[in-house]
Amino acid sequence: MTALAAIGIAAQSHAAARVPDYADAPRQGVGACTTIPTTAAALSRARVLYEAGSYNAALDEVRRTLEAAPTAIGTNVAEQAAWLEAMCLHRLGDSRARDRFEQFLDAYPASLMRQDVMMCIADIEFEHNYAKALELYRRVDASALTSERHDEYDYRTxxxxxxxxxxxxAQTLMMSLRDKPEYRDAATFYLAYIAYAQRQYDTALEFFGQANTAEAPGDMTPYYLAQIYFVREDxxxxxxxxxxxxGRGTAGTAEFTAEANRIAGESLYHLDRFDEAVPHIRAYVDATIEPQPTSLYILGVSEYNSGEYANAVQTLRRVCDSPSAMGQNAYLYIGQxxxxxxxxxxxxxxxxxAARMTFDNSARENAYYNYAVALSRGGxxxxxxxxxxxxxxxxLFPESTHSDIVRRYIIAGYVTDRNYDAAIASIxxxxxxxxxxxxxxQQVLYALGLRDLGAxxxxxxxxxxxxxxxxxxxxxxxxxxxLMALGEAYLLDNQYTNAAENLKAYLQEASGKNANTRLAYYDLGYAELGLKHYGLAANAFRNVIDSPGSMSKHIxxxxxxxxxxxxxxxxxxxxARKAYAHAFDMAPRTGDYPLFQQAVIASYTSDQAERLRLLQLLRKDFPSSSLMPEALLETAEAYQLSGDDENAERTLNDLTSKYPATQQGRQALLYLANIRADAGQKDEAATTYARLIREYPTSAEARQAAEVLKRYAAEAGEMERYEQxxxxxxNAPRLEAAESDRLSFEAAEEQYLNGRGIAPMRRYLKNYPKGHNRHRALAYLMDEASERQATDEAYKYASAIxxxxxxAEAAEDALAIVAAYDYAQGRQGNARDAWVKLSQRASTPENANAARMGLMRIARDQGDANALREAAQSVLSSSTLGAQDKTEAAFSMGLAEHLADNDNDARQIWSKLAKDASDIYGAxxxxxxxxxxxxHQMNDEALTTAEAFTASGTxxxxxxxxxxxxxxxxxxxxxxxxxxxxxxxAVRSNYTGDxxxxxxxxxxxxxGK
Structure with missing residues (x-):
């Protein structure tokens, strides 16, 4: 550690120029005048008492004189009595003195004592307001004062x-007073002080050498001599x-005593007498609100050397903001x-x-090395x-004795430093x-890959x-x-072949004890499903089921x-049925899909009774399931196949009533019409077909209905009525498309589906803006733009649909795109309307979930606790929800509880999510x-949580x-x-966000720190 002298302590130690308190330098008393007028015999006793210092007794005599009738005393006597009363009050320190002096000036404007009284008023201000006193002294005509009073006037001014x-x-007047015996000592001391304050130390020493140190103010001479010698490093x-x-106990005030302790302590420090220095420094610091940084530094270093590390940190932290070598070294000691x-x-x-500061190169080098030490210990x-x-x-220090060690730390730093981008660039x-x-x-790239995957x-x-x-x-x-991470990344990107290859390579080398082995089989199962390798997929999922290890029940x-x-x-x-049954038994609360699939299997085995039983159970236990429209359609078919047309129609009517805008709702209408047609109820069937066309003219079902109605019309010879x-x-289905329209669309479709681009589809839309296949062309263009992530273009086509x-069949996906785009653009009202429509029309779990997620986000943004809780519960009830959506919904549920002041519940939810900080909602x-x-003032818990999160590598x-x-x-x-x-x-210096x-x-x- 560098010596204190080398870091500029001495240069900072010149005490701020302090003016000693006004001392009782020789003078004629507080506002004393020359003699008391003796023209009024009645005032003789008062005058004698005044001169003897018996001011209260004198005041009583004066007041008895003033209480006499005005005709009993002359004007001159009254003037002298008024003056003497004011002077007695002044001598007694009575606040009424000033008023009496002011009254005297008003009553006797031509008095010979006027200038003396004006000076007395200035003397009163002198006790507490030097600026005001100086202003009043300047109004006094000093030439009208006696010589003694004039000298006092000069001294006070x-x-x-x-x-x-x-x-x-001040110097000019003090120099003139050196010729006055009564003021010589005080003037000499103050001339020395003036030179000291102006850093003219040679002159100051000359005058201090002539000062009378036996009495005030000269008795403070040693204090200023100590300051001068300290500045001069003597x-x-x-x-x-x-x-x-x-030593003599005449420091005067606590301030001067504290400063004397500082000079003594820091002088001893520079004389290498550390043990003797510390008591003086501590006495100074304890007595001072804002101690000098030099003393704090000495004290902090002493505490560090004594093993008082916590105290050293607290002391030195008051120094480290100093832009100096001392502040740099303070940081170094604090770190240690x-x-x-x-x-x-x-x-x-x-x-x-400390390493970023450039005042002391040795301290900087030590700071870099200690940085490495702290890093090696996990900092x-x-x-x-x-x-x-x-x-x-x-x-900076290529020849440092620590350079080899630091090079090794660099290698370790590539891995331990979470600023991976900077690390890989450096490598x-x-x-x-x-x-x-x-x-x-290799390890940094792996970590970066995991980070990107989590994001x-x-x-x-x-x-x-x-x-x-x-x-x-x-x-x-x-x-x-x-290999494992890469397999998962390819799987999430729907690149199933690559996913399967990497996961199989991982499993070839994995041991059964590896925690990720089961997860790899799980991911492999999904990859094989995506490749339609169903037997291989089944094998992979069996491996998970047979040896689940620590995998959760839901997985x-x-x-x-x-x-x-x-x-x-x-x-x-x-x-399949047995597997679905096991799935339902393990997680019945989210078992709507395996239950539904069991019902579908029952239809293939022609067990309509079992099919109906399972579907009724689904309707009972999962009334808000996204599968409900499809389940009702299945129920109706089961009733019909069981010969129960009445319940079949009732179920279909129920479906068209509850879910009219869904694809299944439209299919139910078509189904009803077909049932009536099969039953020979042609008029009722025609009415239902016509209703389907009127209410859903752009749907595929409307086109099928139109074909049947057209046949009915032809058979009845009523084609003109049908056309009307x-x-x-x-937008109702037209009779037929023009040949050129059909051929152009089919050619564009063939080229797009075979990977030869979307341009022909755009040309079709341009050439046939009202074409028969316009809705299908818009759907292709919307899908292609979405795949390119051309959101503006996708939104345009989706809005048109x-x-x-x-x-139309594509309208559901279009609604999802429109809602998401409007939400991203801040148009929450439009987004909410689109998601509400999607929730009413969704015929697939994916779109149902998308609608629920969107409505949940709207409620979250609006801070509506009840709406948010309801929306989050709706999302979490889905068995087809993706992992990312689950964590977002769970986070939102926690927020809903917080908004409802149920903070214990909120904390329980957030605590579980916070364990995975790689997920955005975990973070x-x-x-x-x-x-x-x-x-909630739970500071220990807050600290523990924040420390765990910031160390998580999120x-x-x-x-x-x-x-x-x-x-x-x-x-x-x-x-x-x-x-x-x-x-x-550190965050302010290093965070790269804006x-x-x-x-x-x-x-x-x-x-401002």
Missing amino acids: AYCYLKLGDYDS YSRSLDEARRIL ALLKQNDTDAAIMAFDR SVPFGSSVKTFEEYLE NRTSNPSAEVLAAK GRRGDAIARLEQALELARYDNKVAHET VADAYTRLGDAHYYQKHWEQ FIAGID VKEYPD KAAVYLAQNYLD PHQYWLARGFIILSDAMRAKGKVFEADEYLR EADIFDAIDSRLG
Whole structure:
């Protein structure tokens, strides 16, 4: 550690120029005048008492004189009595004195005592307001005063100038007073002080040498001599003078005593007498509100050397903001003290700050090295790059004795530093990387791939993981786990062949004890399903079911469901049924899909009674299931096949009533019409067909109905009536398409489906803007734009479908696109309307879930607790919900409970989600949970939660920044102010985001620090 002298302590130690309190320098008394007029015999007793100092008795005599009738005393006597009364009050310190003097001036404007009285008024102000006193003294005609009073006038005026910092004016008057015996000593002392305040130390020493130190104000001479000698680094003499002040107990005030202790302590420190210095420094610090940084530094270093690490941190943190070598060294000591207390995160931030300061190169080098030590013990800087820090170190100190150690830390830093992008960039700049560096690169690429995968960036994840796999030979364990992650990434990207290849490669090397083995089989099952390799899929899911290990009940239940799917697609009805039954038994609360599938299987085995039983159970236990429209359609068919046409029609009517806008609702109408036609009820059938065309003219079902009605009309010879009916309905199916229209569309469709581009479809739409196949062309163009993520274009086509063909098969997907786009653009009202329509028309679980998710987000944005709880419950009740949607819905449920003031319930939900900070809603949950703890003064829980989250390696940088801010708040609440501030400074320096709320939150807490 550098010596204190080397870091500029002496340069800071010149005490602010203090003016000693006004001393009783020789004078004629407070406002004393020359003699008391003797013209009135009645005032003789008062005058004698006044001159004897018996002011109360004199005041009584004066008042008896003034109480006499005005005719009994002359004007001159009254004037003298009024003057003497004011003077007695003044001498007694009575606040009424000033009023009496003012009254005297008003009553006797031509009095010979007028100037003296004006000076008395100035004397009163002199006791507490030098600026006002100086103003009043300047109004006095000093030439009208006696010589003694004139000298006092000069002295007091000079002292006012001194107190107000006008040293030149004060010096001129004090020089003139040196010729006055009564004022010589005081004037000499103040001339010395003026020279001291102006840093003219030679002149000050000359005058202080002539000062009378036996009485005030000259008895304070040793204090100023101590200051001068200290500034001149003559520490032996500064120590002698400071001890002279302290030793004789005449320091005057606590302020001067404290400063004398500082000079003594710091002088001893510079004389290498550390043990003697500390008691003086501590006495100074304890007595001072804002101690000098130099003394705090000495005290903090002493506490560190004595093993008082917590006290050292608290003391030195008051120094470290100083932009100087001392502040830099303070950070270094703080870091070392925190490291001694095993607070590695706070320590590494202190070392980071010291390393960024450039005042003391030796301290900087030590800071870099200690940064490495703290890093090796698990410390980290928010959003910091240890790799970058170490590279800076080697660049600045290439010949350092620690350079080899730091190079090894760089390799470790590639892995431990969570700023992976900076780490990989640094590795890529290495010209001849060693095997150790390439192994680190492999691990960093793997970590980056996982981060991208957790953030939903599947393409980036695949690219990173493939690069990591190219380096497989450097670390077999990382290579093995990379296969698993890559398989999952390909699966989520619907690249089933690649997913299966990587997952199989992973399983070939996996041991049965590996925690990820079961998950790999689970993912492989999904990949094989996607490839329609149903037998292989069944084998994979059986591996999960037979040895589930620690996998959750819900995942195992889903494995049974997908095993059922694999058997179902192979038409292994009994095996499928058993698998679905197991799935339902394991998770009955979300078992609507396996229950429904069992009913479908019963239809294939012609067991209509079992089919009806299962469907009725589904309707009873899952009334809000997204499968309900399809279940009602299945129920109607089961009744019809059982010969129960009455219940079949009742069920179909129920379906058209409850779910009229769904595809199944339209199919039910068509089904009803067909039943009536089969029963020979042609008129009733025709009415139902006509209703279907009127209400859903753009639907596929309307086109089928139109074909039947057209046949009926032809048979009855009523084609003209049919044509009139169709013409009266907007967008109703026309009789036939023009040949060129049909051929153009079919050619465009063939080219698109065979991968030869979408341009012909655009040309079709341009050439046939009202074409017969316009709705199908719009659907193809919408799907193609969505795949390209051309959201504006997809929205245009989807909007056209929703507006022109609201009953078309593609209208559901179009509604989902329109709602999502409007929501992203901030048009929440439009989005809500679209999602409500989608919820009413959804014929697939996917679209039903999309509608429910959208409505939940609207409720969440609006802060409506009841609506949010209801929407979240609706989402969570679905058995076909994806994992990401489940966590979002669970987070929203927690938020609903919080908004309803059910914070215990909210915390329970968020606590579960916060365990997976790689998920965006897990990260949000961790931040909300920590803030909730903090809001309820549960500071320990807030600190624990925030620490766990910020150490989790979450890829969600914005929420990580929020987490660090809450961590800082929790530390501040527990009294760890230094650590709290350093976390905020680190985020402010290193966070690369530009969100204003992050920086506003930091600035509001740090202020100007």
